[in-house]
Amino acid sequence: MLLLLPPSSSLFASRFKAHGFPTPGRLGRQRMPLLHTPRRRGSRLPALASSDDVDAFTKYSGYLFEGGASSEAESLDAYDLPLITSIYRRKPFLVLRRFLQISATFGRWFTVRYLDSVSDRSDEMFKASSDVIPPAYLEELSLLQDRITPFSSETAFNMIEKELGQPIDILFSEISPEPIAAASLGQVYQARLRSSGKVVAVKVQRPGVQAAISLDIFILRYIAGFVRRAARLNTDLQAVLDEWASSLFREMDYRAEAMNGLKFRKLYGGLQDVFVPEMYLEQSSRRVLIMEWVDGNKLSEVKDIYLIEVGVYCSLSQLLDYGFYHADPHPGNLLRTSDGKLAYLDFGMMGEFRQELRDGFIQACLHMVNRDFDALSNDFITLGLLPPTAQKDEVTKALTGVFQNAVNKGVRNISFGDLSGNLGRTMYKFKFQIPSYFSLVIRSLAVLEGIAISFDPNYKVLSSSYPWIARKVLTDSSPQLQSTLQTLLYKEGVFRIDRLESLLTESLRAKTEQSLVRKEVEDSDSNKAIKQVLSFTLTEKGAFVREILLQEFAKGIDALGLATLETLTSAAAARLPFSITQSSSFMDNEDIANLRTLNRLLLLPSRLQKNENPNSEVNYANSGANKNASVEEVSLVLYQMTSAQDILPILSVIPELPSESQQQLVRLPADLAGRLLSRVVARSIRRIFV
Numbered sequence: 001m002l003l004l005l006p007p008s009s010s011l012f013a014s015r016f017k018a019h020g021f022p023t024p025g026r027l028g029r030q031r032m033p034l035l036h037t038p039r040r041r042g043s044r045l046p047a048l049a050s051s052d053d054v055d056a057f058t059k060y061s062g063y064l065f066e067g068g069a070s071s072e073a074e075s076l077d078a079y080d081l082p083l084i085t086s087i088y089r090r091k092p093f094l095v096l097r098r099f100l101q102i103s104a105t106f107g108r109w110f111t112v113r114y115l116d117s118v119s120d121r122s123d124e125m126f127k128a129s130s131d132v133i134p135p136a137y138l139e140e141l142s143l144l145q146d147r148i149t150p151f152s153s154e155t156a157f158n159m160i161e162k163e164l165g166q167p168i169d170i171l172f173s174e175i176s177p178e179p180i181a182a183a184s185l186g187q188v189y190q191a192r193l194r195s196s197g198k199v200v201a202v203k204v205q206r207p208g209v210q211a212a213i214s215l216d217i218f219i220l221r222y223i224a225g226f227v228r229r230a231a232r233l234n235t236d237l238q239a240v241l242d243e244w245a246s247s248l249f250r251e252m253d254y255r256a257e258a259m260n261g262l263k264f265r266k267l268y269g270g271l272q273d274v275f276v277p278e279m280y281l282e283q284s285s286r287r288v289l290i291m292e293w294v295d296g297n298k299l300s301e302v303k304d305i306y307l308i309e310v311g312v313y314c315s316l317s318q319l320l321d322y323g324f325y326h327a328d329p330h331p332g333n334l335l336r337t338s339d340g341k342l343a344y345l346d347f348g349m350m351g352e353f354r355q356e357l358r359d360g361f362i363q364a365c366l367h368m369v370n371r372d373f374d375a376l377s378n379d380f381i382t383l384g385l386l387p388p389t390a391q392k393d394e395v396t397k398a399l400t401g402v403f404q405n406a407v408n409k410g411v412r413n414i415s416f417g418d419l420s421g422n423l424g425r426t427m428y429k430f431k432f433q434i435p436s437y438f439s440l441v442i443r444s445l446a447v448l449e450g451i452a453i454s455f456d457p458n459y460k461v462l463s464s465s466y467p468w469i470a471r472k473v474l475t476d477s478s479p480q481l482q483s484t485l486q487t488l489l490y491k492e493g494v495f496r497i498d499r500l501e502s503l504l505t506e507s508l509r510a511k512t513e514q515s516l517v518r519k520e521v522e523d524s525d526s527n528k529a530i531k532q533v534l535s536f537t538l539t540e541k542g543a544f545v546r547e548i549l550l551q552e553f554a555k556g557i558d559a560l561g562l563a564t565l566e567t568l569t570s571a572a573a574a575r576l577p578f579s580i581t582q583s584s585s586f587m588d589n590e591d592i593a594n595l596r597t598l599n600r601l602l603l604l605p606s607r608l609q610k611n612e613n614p615n616s617e618v619n620y621a622n623s624g625a626n627k628n629a630s631v632e633e634v635s636l637v638l639y640q641m642t643s644a645q646d647i648l649p650i651l652s653v654i655p656e657l658p659s660e661s662q663q664q665l666v667r668l669p670a671d672l673a674g675r676l677l678s679r680v681v682a683r684s685i686r687r688i689f690v
Helices: 013-018 056-068 081-088 092-118 122-126 135-146 153-164 209-231 237-251 254-268 305-322 355-369 373-382 392-408 416-430 436-453 461-475 479-489 497-507 528-537 543-575 589-609 631-642 644-656 659-689
Strands: 172-175 186-193 199-205 288-292 296-298 324-326 334-337 342-344 350-352
Touching: 056 092, 056 209, 081 209, 092 209, 153 186, 153 199, 153 288, 209 237, 237 254, 254 288, 254 305, 254 324, 305 324, 305 342, 305 355, 305 436, 305 461, 324 436, 350 436, 355 373, 355 392, 355 461, 355 479, 373 392, 392 416, 436 461, 461 479, 461 497, 479 497, 479 543, 497 543, 497 589, 528 543, 528 589, 528 644, 528 659, 543 589, 543 659, 589 644
Parallel strands: none
Antiparallel strands: 172 186, 186 199, 199 288, 296 334, 324 350, 334 342
């Protein structure tokens, strides 16, 4: 027999109160207040209405289902535009009534928007918040979300039995008589599985919601086409709407959500302090989802900056490692569990980030931070924000205006919210295309920053993200990213060591799964940075950077040999009793630049060890002003090469390296000697025959 728990039941009531859920009353009898943590004085406390109230969906959309008017649309398994069109073209009066209803809603919104623009408040539309929505609007929407009226539990229980094909008392030994949460697409009950005794969340879809959404999409597509033609927009609004509709239909298929949850759990459930609930796929259906119950509080209601860092790490892993990401990470879907982990909920809306888009996103971040705005405009083409025919000079100028001031503050001080807001205005001005994935990706990061700044105004999600991106570009084997790194580090054949130093410095700040511990003890090892850099460059992941470093060391040592020869020759000539005019220098501009690069490379370990920020970009344009490398410069390089103070820290960490890395280190001198010999031979042949 099924037990409908009374309000005083010890099984659920304590959990409801402890975790901010409404205590369930008897079915349809009493209103359930929602308990929240204290709010500021004067704010309103939302309440989950009981099922004896008429829910707004039935009140305003019930006419859609009178006489089975939309039963065909309700039975759709996926978004099928031709079928939806054929259904509603036969119901012109129903479409007209809904069109007038939608038009009235949009009319009110545009009126408010117009009043905002008249009162010079339109820029507030681009202010950052936890959901990339103006704060004033966000607060009202949050209240509306909390006050959504559930449909009757009797209807919900009937749907559970119909969908799962068994009486509800066979499925569950206990279930809350009222929903503990309600949303636009469905509502959630807490129950205990009879088969296993596990406490689960039972999500039940709101009856008729798919038919209503189908009709709304049919009407909105017409409006979107009209608006695009009237405003001459570059963005295909109907295509964006179709993509959103497809995603929404997938979200309404709870079997797909269960499979998404299983995949998400497999990919990210093992990350440090990340919790992904178990999905009961075999016991779920298209309109009923059963998943593991999660005890916790909304992340936005607890001041836990550590879990924000965990969220950033997990989000970057989603976006840039596997490309399978949570596309709806609003504050209600991120919980701090009772044991201090970050829990992800609601896997109905997921995104796929293709490899070329992942690489393009990384490239865009690198080019932005390094002020290469011309390359950034090309990245926007790769990301689908601009067509290949765009006027890149104008776009580059606009992007420079958007990002220059922000980047000048330093990557650690860039606000992701402000950045996306400024970009939003520019995109609107230049009528950029908006790919369907773009807003979801930006939103997934902006949400975390929005939550964090609510209790830490100085938090910057990009500060936590860029070190991870720097590490990614240094270690990724993707040919596209390796080409980007090559282009980033070389300009007109000159090695820009300042950029490599910057990438290495930032990558050392990157959080790894091992470093994601809540109370990490400060590492007292002063050689930690050297150990990390050596460990990285001597592994397979660091092979590309290792090749670059070997090449630059060979060029530098070759230049040192030439400089030493020139210095000795000049010293010997000065001792002769007669004057000898040297016809030409042994060194050219490139050799002088290579010698100075060698000096910077030799200083690199100590600079990384001290965590010094690299200097601004080195200017080699005047390298040829002095054809002769000074004796002091050669002496400085020789001193760095023989300085015990700089060599001992490197030698001390070698025994701590893995055996594979030690073997690779042993092979380096031979590799370097081979490159140096090849360079000397090539130069000798060139000077003889050219």
